[in-house]
Amino acid sequence: NAGVTQTPKFRVLKTGQSMTLLCAQDMNHEYMYWYRQDPGMGLRLIHYSVGEGTTAKGEVPDGYNVSRLKKQNFLLGLESAAPSQTSVYFCASSYVGISGNTIYFGEGSWLTVV
């Protein structure tokens, strides 16, 4: 059981370049999330999705776009990367149910924008 898988794990971008982070989960979870983690701060929510074909903004959505075309995948896009987007990005997923109060995280993706 792979859980939540993020690709790529590491990436260096030049300012202005675009890229997409892919998150895949095999637990049939309805909800998926993208967080970013910066030094000295906890994780902050960028965007989230409550189901296939739906997305919503989180706490820090500017500069990012997302898509959830398939239930198992949640893509995070940077259209024009900026140095301020240098961060570690975490994808997570969860489901709603009697025991659905646990969120599962991926291992993180390190992004450096130079």
Next chain:
Amino acid sequence: AQTVTQSQPEMSVQEAETVTLSCTYDTSESDYYLFWYKQPPSRQMILVIRQEAYKQQNATENRFSVNFQKAAKSFSLKISDSQLGDAAMYFCAYRSVLLIQGAQKLVFGQGTRLTINP
């Protein structure tokens, strides 16, 4: 909006001893979940323990236990018999029971870096 505060950026403890990490939170809700996550150098977020606010009994998971003080909005993590593998960043997190805008979103504290001295 809910907030979570971890006032100890760094903590250290001798191996085999006990350490307590502090967390306070602010909310107007009466029912919610609280979590402690461990983040080792690999950066993976690992769930350590969780507490449902409606439960008065403090959660325990092996060497990890919490002191949940609902009235004081305090949620500390106690690690007993500390081991070298416990060295990590620890995050306290809050989640509402309510489906806020259709999702259950975690609010994280700033984290506490725990060092274990051999």
